[in-house]
Amino acid sequence: MDSVTKRYPDGTVAVDRLTLEIPDRSITVLVGPSGCGKTTTLRMINRMVEPSEGTILLDGEDLQRQPVTTLRRSMGYVIQNAGLFQHRTILDNIATVPRMLGRGKQKSRERAAELMERVGLDASLGKRYPYQLSGGQQQRVGVARALAADPPVLLMDEPFSAVDPVVRKGLQDELLRIQDELGKTIVFVTHDIDEAIKLGTMVAVMRTGGRLAQFAPPAELLSDPADDFVEDFLGADRGIRRLSFFPSAALELTTGPVVRADAGAEQLAAADGAAHLLVTDADDRPLGWAAPDDLSAGDLAAGRLLPYGRPFVPGTDSLRAALDCAVLSPTGWAVAVDTDGRVTGVVSQQAIGEAIRTAHGAGNPGDARAEEPADITKVAP
Amino acid sequence: MNVLNFVNAFFSDSAHWHGYDGIPTRLVEHVQYTLMALGLAAAIGLPVGLLTGHTGRGGNAVAFVATAARALPSFGLLVLIAVVVGIGLLPVMVPLVVLAIPPILVTTYEAVRSVDPAPVDAARGMGMHETGILFRVELPVALPLVLSGLRSAAIQVVSTATIAAYVSLGGLGRYIIDGLYQRDYEKVVGGATLTALLALVTLAVFWAAGRLAVSPGVRRR
Numbered sequence: 001m002d003s004v005t006k007r008y009p010d011g012t013v014a015v016d017r018l019t020l021e022i023p024d025r026s027i028t029v030l031v032g033p034s035g036c037g038k039t040t041t042l043r044m045i046n047r048m049v050e051p052s053e054g055t056i057l058l059d060g061e062d063l064q065r066q067p068v069t070t071l072r073r074s075m076g077y078v079i080q081n082a083g084l085f086q087h088r089t090i091l092d093n094i095a096t097v098p099r100m101l102g103r104g105k106q107k108s109r110e111r112a113a114e115l116m117e118r119v120g121l122d123a124s125l126g127k128r129y130p131y132q133l134s135g136g137q138q139q140r141v142g143v144a145r146a147l148a149a150d151p152p153v154l155l156m157d158e159p160f161s162a163v164d165p166v167v168r169k170g171l172q173d174e175l176l177r178i179q180d181e182l183g184k185t186i187v188f189v190t191h192d193i194d195e196a197i198k199l200g201t202m203v204a205v206m207r208t209g210g211r212l213a214q215f216a217p218p219a220e221l222l223s224d225p226a227d228d229f230v231e232d233f234l235g236a237d238r239g240i241r242r243l244s245f246f247p248s249a250a251l252e253l254t255t256g257p258v259v260r261a262d263a264g265a266e267q268l269a270a271a272d273g274a275a276h277l278l279v280t281d282a283d284d285r286p287l288g289w290a291a292p293d294d295l296s297a298g299d300l301a302a303g304r305l306l307p308y309g310r311p312f313v314p315g316t317d318s319l320r321a322a323l324d325c326a327v328l329s330p331t332g333w334a335v336a337v338d339t340d341g342r343v344t345g346v347v348s349q350q351a352i353g354e355a356i357r358t359a360h361g362a363g364n365p366g367d368a369r370a371e372e373p374a375d376i377t378k379v380a381p
Numbered sequence: 382m383n384v385l386n387f388v389n390a391f392f393s394d395s396a397h398w399h400g401y402d403g404i405p406t407r408l409v410e411h412v413q414y415t416l417m418a419l420g421l422a423a424a425i426g427l428p429v430g431l432l433t434g435h436t437g438r439g440g441n442a443v444a445f446v447a448t449a450a451r452a453l454p455s456f457g458l459l460v461l462i463a464v465v466v467g468i469g470l471l472p473v474m475v476p477l478v479v480l481a482i483p484p485i486l487v488t489t490y491e492a493v494r495s496v497d498p499a500p501v502d503a504a505r506g507m508g509m510h511e512t513g514i515l516f517r518v519e520l521p522v523a524l525p526l527v528l529s530g531l532r533s534a535a536i537q538v539v540s541t542a543t544i545a546a547y548v549s550l551g552g553l554g555r556y557i558i559d560g561l562y563q564r565d566y567e568k569v570v571g572g573a574t575l576t577a578l579l580a581l582v583t584l585a586v587f588w589a590a591g592r593l594a595v596s597p598g599v600r601r602r
Contacts, residue, residue: 046506048502048505048506068508069508069509069510070508071508072505072506072507072508073507073508076507077503077506077507079499079502079503079506080499081499082499082503083497083499083500083501083502083503083504084500084503085500085504085518085521085522086497086500086522086596086598086599087521087522087595087596087598087599088596088598089598096504096507096509097507097508100507100508100509100513129596129597129598129601130598131598131601142503145503145507146507155506
């Protein structure tokens, strides 16, 4: 997008000289308060709104140079509340664009069934009508319908804002999974900064009046907000949220205070000195924390155990998850487990704090990203 | 009861069941007038209603035309045109069509206007042509209301088509008018009963059309 402006006949400027380079095969999120022109910007990409000034290029070609219906058919379009056709079955809803492109009925339906599976919908829903589906399911159908003709570009206008937080999280995870598989160029509009940070490879923060406040990867947004507006928009706990972008793999785990329930006296003696011991069962699954004084050799499980909170998985979870575990744990120690739930060690709040300082020092994201934007890997918070 | 006796006498008289003044002939004539008037009114009201509803423009004009047309008395119009152009089908068709247009036009306009804008936006965004949006997105959803407009127009035309008899044409109005002149109340009641029955049949036809044409996704069952 090169210096694009949208001015309405009454003089209102919805988008003001916006210049934006949207990277291929990744998710770009447009985020901002209501009335900041993010939806208008999105709708200029499929020419539902025509820009007053400036040009929008797609792969170097001006959007104005191809017929508007051809352009729109090459872009998937997902809107809030899905906008399904209530008189058509789910299968026929999804098959809409392939049918418009002149593909056979049978073929289009086969493709639709394939997509239902891809977005996590049960095949038995295919013969139902939209009113028989929940909001989250309808939204999945909306995404499937947009993907039906396999367009390289996907435009999503606040697609998940009308569903409840639990369903929304599921849809977001699903979108990231689908994106991993398909690698589309997605432009996603939302007013929810957390959603933007979770989904975006790049995030464009827009301010009222249709101007771009900052265009950066989410980690940089959190560490280096361009101005007070962006900082304010990010909210109070951006420091904590930024930890989502640091992996927990580097944390030094210790197995010192970890003992099995059937441990003998010598093992207890080996762990001597620790304020608390983590007791596990024979399969190394955590049971709880115990004070050494309460324990007698041979039957540790009989002692009073404190809950161990929620464990984290090093390598998969972020530092934010690890810190959360340590904060939740009554002993101040976070429990690390492998993907099977077996204890691999424990780590203290102090050690996590150390790791956070190291991570900040090493990855002053300002410099690191300037050369190698791909360097910032995203880990599930 | 007197009326039931009239009805019974009228329908059991075999002379009423054949000939050019028989019930079958008059019924067919009546249905013909109705279909013709309804067809003409739909040919005018439906396209205008769909177009104004889809674009959202001309709503005021639609309301004005509808109100004006409703204000015209059917019988007065019939006599006026019969005086001007003479006796024939035209003086009958004009008032019936004028009567049928407002319900068709107004409900079609309202039906298309009130379609949820989200699917329309989605359809446009996925590259559907405007005619495709109108006929494949808006009309299927608006259809129950559009049919209800046609239905009320049809009922009104069925009952009002009796005035055709005033200008020497046939139809069920023949019995009513002739009966009144001849003081043959058996005939009057018989004609009125037939007209009422035809109106009920019209209702049934539209109910069946709704079942067949409206998607279960719109009917929600």
